[in-house]
Amino acid sequence: MMNLKDKACIVGIGETPYVRKPGSGLTQLGLQLLAARRAVDDAGVSLKDVDGLMPFPNLGNAEEFAANLGIENLRFATTVHTGGAAPVASLRIAAMAVCCGAANAVLIPAGWNGYSGSRARQTVSQDVSSLPGGGIARDYYLPFGLTAPPQWYSLMARRHMHDFGTTAEQLGAIAVAMRKHAQLNPNAVMHGKPMTLDDYMASPMITDPYRLFDCCLETDGAAAVLVTTTERARDLGKKPVSIMGVASGQPYPADEITNRKDIFQTGLTIAAPEAFAAAGVKPKDIDFAEIYDCFTFEVLQQLEETGFCERGGGGAFVEGGRIEIGGELPVNTHGGLLSEAHVLGMNHIVEAVKQLRGEAGDRQVAEAELGVVTGWGDFGDGSLAILRN
Template sequence: MNISGKAAIIGVGNTAYTRGTDRTETEQCLGAAIAACRDAEIDPAGVDGVVMGWRDQPSNEDFINALGIRDLKYHAHVHIGGASPTAAVFNAAMAVATGVASRVIVVAGWNAFSGPSRLSQLSDRPTVVNVPGKALRENLEAPLGLLAPMQWYSFHANRWIHDYHIDRDAMATVALTARAHAHLNPKAYMRDRPMTRDDYYASQMLVEPFRKLDVSLETDGAAAVLVSSAVSAESSRSPIYIAGGAEGHADSPDDLLNRPDLLDMGIGRAAPRAFEMAGVRPEDFDFAELYDCFSFIVLRQLEEMGFCGRGESPDFVKDGRIALGGELPVNTHGGLMSEAHVLGINHVVEAVWQLRGEAGERQVAGAELGLVTGYGDFGDGSALVLHN
C-alpha cells in the first residue's frame, strides 16, 4: 500500500541524554511520550495508538494510565533491533493512513549505561540477549567468545575492507563528523568533548577493525514521535509529512556467517521501496540521519542505498561532503556516536527539527527532504522519507 502523504509527524520529544539516572526505562519512555504530546500541543488523553520500538516495556496499560488515554484503538511492538524505531514510525503511519487510529505515539528508549545491558558488564553476564537465533548464538558461538555486536559485525566489516581495499580513514571521517555536529547540539552527550583525528587513532582497538571511537555511545534516555493522519495534521503548527517508508531484511537474517553474501543488508531492500513510494532518488535528499551503531555501518548504508557503489563510500565522504555545508550532511545531531544511543529514534526527532527549520546552529539551510534509516540485529533495515 502506498501511504505517501497520508500521514505526518506532529510532535517529537525526548528526555535528557545522560550516563546515570534514577528513572526506570518505563519512566524514561513515558516521559518522552508526554513531551511529544506537549510539543504537538495536544492532550495526551487524545492519543489512540501506541507503537513500541524494540522494547516491550512500557506496556499498553502503562501508556493508558500515564497519558490518560480514553480509548486505545491500536498498539504494536516492533522487534528488529536498531531498525525498530524507524520501522515503528512507518507502522504508525500505516495505522493512521488506513483509519485504524488517529494519533499514534511511537516510543523507544533504554538505560543502556545504567541498566544490565551495559557492554562493560558483559564479562559478568556471559550470555547472549536481544538478537535472533538465541539458541544458535549460545550453543555454537558463545563458547568461542562471540558475545557482543562489535564481534559479530567485525566479520562483515573485515570482509568489506578486504574485498574492496577500503581506506579505513573513512571510518575516522564518519566519527569526526558526528562529533563536530554534536558540538552544535545542546542535547548531545558528547557536546564540548573535543575529538581530533589523532584522538581517533589513539583510541583503543577493541575488535579489529573497530576502535573505541568507532562505536556508538551507551547512554540513558528515550525519545518519542507523535504521528497523525495528514488531514488531521493540517491544524498542527508544523507538520512533517511521511512521503515513504519500508523495512527490509537480509538473507538468513538470523545467521550472518552463513549468509550467501556476507555484505547483504536489509537497507538495500528497504531504501529502494521507500524511495519509490516517495518518488525520490538518492541525490534529492538535503540531509540524511543514518543509523550509526558503528562508523562503518554509515558507510555501508550509503553504498547499499545507492548513493555510491560498493567500496566507493570512502571517496563519497571525503572533503566535507557529509558535514554541515556539504552535499549530504549526515547525522546533523551527532548520531548514536556523539548525541546519544536511544536506538535511533533520535534520528527521526532530528529530522523533524531540521525540516521545521528549528535545529539552531546545526540547521541545514533550506532543508525540505530528509532521510532516516535504521539498522538492527544481523542486517535488518528500515527507511523513512520525510518532507516539510
C-alpha cells in the first residue's frame, strides 16, 4: 500500500471572526469565501494556483466556490459525506489528490451561520435527508421523539455511565477544560466568560445526561485550509505542517445507531490505528489533541477509541487537569466546539496548525511537535490526522 506519510502539507489556514449575536452579517457562502481567501493568502500563493476544492457536505458546492474565487482551473472537486468527520477526512483525500497529481493545491473550506441562520439544533429535525439512512431516522427514530444529535449520542453516554461508572463530574471536567482554554483565545466566543464545575452542574438539562454545557455552541463562522505536496510546500512562505498519517472510518452499521453489537465502536475505532500505523508514532508520542467535541461524552469516547486511554478509562483520564494546557495531553487548546465556536471541526485543524507553527499565543503548548486532530460526524463516522511541524 502506498504510504502518504509526510508527502502532503497544510500550507495555509484562514478563519473569520467567530460570533453569536448579532451574527456574521455575511451569507453562508460569503463567510466561507472570506476564510478561503485568507487561507490562500496565508500560504502566500495566488487563487490561480488553487485547482482543487473540497466543500463541506451540504454547505456549498465546488462550482459556486470556484466561480466566486476565480479558480479558473478547477481539476479536482469532491465532498466527503461524513458530517463533522469530513474536514479531517478531506485532508486525507486532498493528500491523495496532490500526491497523485490530480491537483496541485486543494482548498478545504467549511462554515455556516449556525447562530443567525438555521440553528444547528434545527437542521436535522427539519431535514433528515442528509443523514446516512435518512429514511431510518424518519421511520424509526423521529416517531418516538429521537430527533436531534444530542439525543442520539446521549444514548451512548448513558450506557457508558452504566457500564464504566462514568460520572457527570467527569463530563463536566471536559467542558471546564475547553472553557479554560477559551479564556486564552481572543477569537473564542466564550472568551471572557469563565465557567466552573459548579456552573456546569447547575446548567439546565437538555437531554439527560446532557446538560446545556455538555453541548457545543451554535455560532457563525468559517475556516479553511490549503493542502499541497511537501515538495511544493518548501517554496512557500509559512512553515509547512506535515500530514504524517490520516484515516477515516465508519461504525457498523453506519446508518443506524441502536443495533451495533458494540455501541462504543465508532469510525474512529477503525481510523485511529490506521493513522497511527501510517505515521509510525503512538498515542503516547502526541503533544496535544484537537478532538471533535460536539458534546462532552464524544470527547471522552474518542480519547478511548484513539487509544489515549483504555475503553472505560476515559472518565478518569479527563480529570485532574490532564487534558488542560500544561497537563499530560492538552485537548482542544482553542476551546473547541464547546467554547471557541462550532466551525464543523475545521477550526480544530486550523488550531493544530497554529500550535505546530508556534503561532498559538497565550495558549501555545510548549515544544509542540506532534498533534492529533479528529472528526466525528453523522451517527459516529470518524477521522483522525496526525500532524507534525
